[in-house]
Amino acid sequence: xxxxxxxxxxxxxxxxxxxxxxxxxxxxxxxxxxxxVPNNTTLTGIGNGTLLTIPxxxxxxxxxxxxxxxxxxxxxxIRDLVVDGNKxxxxxxxxxxxxxxxxxxxxxxxVGATIRDIVAKNLTRGGVNLFSSELTTISNITVLSIDSYAxxxxxxxxxxxxxxxxxxxxxxxxxxxxxxxxxxxxxxxxDSNDYGIYSSAYRSTISNNT
Numbered sequence: 001x002x003x004x005x006x007x008x009x010x011x012x013x014x015x016x017x018x019x020x021x022x023x024x025x026x027x028x029x030x031x032x033x034x035x036x037v038p039n040n041t042t043l044t045g046i047g048n049g050t051l052l053t054i055p056x057x058x059x060x061x062x063x064x065x066x067x068x069x070x071x072x073x074x075x076x077x078i079r080d081l082v083v084d085g086n087k088x089x090x091x092x093x094x095x096x097x098x099x100x101x102x103x104x105x106x107x108x109x110x111v112g113a114t115i116r117d118i119v120a121k122n123l124t125r126g127g128v129n130l131f132s133s134e135l136t137t138i139s140n141i142t143v144l145s146i147d148s149y150a151x152x153x154x155x156x157x158x159x160x161x162x163x164x165x166x167x168x169x170x171x172x173x174x175x176x177x178x179x180x181x182x183x184x185x186x187x188x189x190x191d192s193n194d195y196g197i198y199s200s201a202y203r204s205t206i207s208n209n210t
Contacts, residue, residue, distance in 0.1 A: 005032040005055070014038060014068075023032035024050045031064060037076045038068045045081030048119070052081065056089040058062060061125075063099035067113065073103035073133070076113040080162035085123030087147065094125035097143075104135035106160050121145050127171070131155040137162045150193070153201070154178035162186075168193060177201040185209065 006187040013022045014037055021042040028051035035052065037043050043065070052064055064083050067073045083097035098122035104112025113136045120127035120143045127143035130136055132155030141164065143150040150171040153161055158180030167189045170173040174193035175185055182204035188209045190196040197206060 003033040005030050006052075006106070007031040007033050007035045014041060014043065017041065021088050024052075026050060028053060030055050031060070032058060034063050035065045036068045037065065037078065039073060040075035042077035042079070042182075044077070044079045047080050048082055049115075050081040051084060053084045054086045054088065054090070054095060056164060057091065058086075058093065058095075059091050060093040061095070062093065063096045065098045067100050067103060070101040070133045070149045072110075072111065073100065074105075074110050075184050076100065076103060077113045077139075078113070078118060082119040082121070083123070084121055085120045086146075087124045094148075095122075095123050096126040097123050097128050098128045099131070099133045100128070100133055100136065101155075102157075103130065103133035106134040106157075110135070112161070114139075118142075119144070120150075123147070126150070126152050127151070127168075129154070130158060130161060132160065134156045134159045134163070139163065139164045140169060141166045143168045144170055148156070150178045152176045152178065153180060153183060155180070159183065163188060167191070173198055177204055180204075 018038040036078040073146045116139045127150040129152040149167045169191045174190040183205045
């Protein structure tokens with residue numbers, strides 16, 4: 001039935017371990033609702049052996065991993081795991097690997113999130129998307145075969161984020177800066193995307209990308 005996937009146990013662990021680190025050991029975790037990470041909490045796998053995926057014929061919108069506090073988010077870390085959207089077996093729906101909303105506050109120096117050493121692939125909508133988030137770092141991730149936005153920074157207050165050392169392949173928009181200012185995009189590799197880097201943001205630094 002709906003919303004009874006492995007996210008139930010994962011979210012229970014994240015709630016109990018709020019402010020600490022939750023480790024997903026090797027295995028395949030099938031989710032049919034979001035995994036939600038609280039403030040100041042780390043969700044980590046053990047690398048390619050930790051896989052989160054969406055069931056066949058899910059056919060609905062889903063953010064596989066998101067943040068619990070979508071108003072004053074801070075200190076979320078997501079690392080060392082794989083998100084596979086299983087898009088070949090979806091007929092509809094917008095599925096995003098990691099979607100973070102309202103992380104960090106530049107004016108007060110509150111750090112947003114860190115997303116690193118993950119793989120996001122085979123998703124219908126997005127790989128890693130930040131909305132109205134600040135002081136967030138996306139580094140050393142690999143994003144493959146995304147139908148829309150592989151790495152997306154959008155929303156009115158998406159400022160001072162860093163996208164560093166990532167690899168994006170076979171997607172529509174590789175790195176998309178839809179809004180915000182003072183974002184840094186550097187040392188990324190973009191291969192076989194419809195658009196490599198697209199920016200309509202202000203005062204961004206885009207350098208040393210391939």
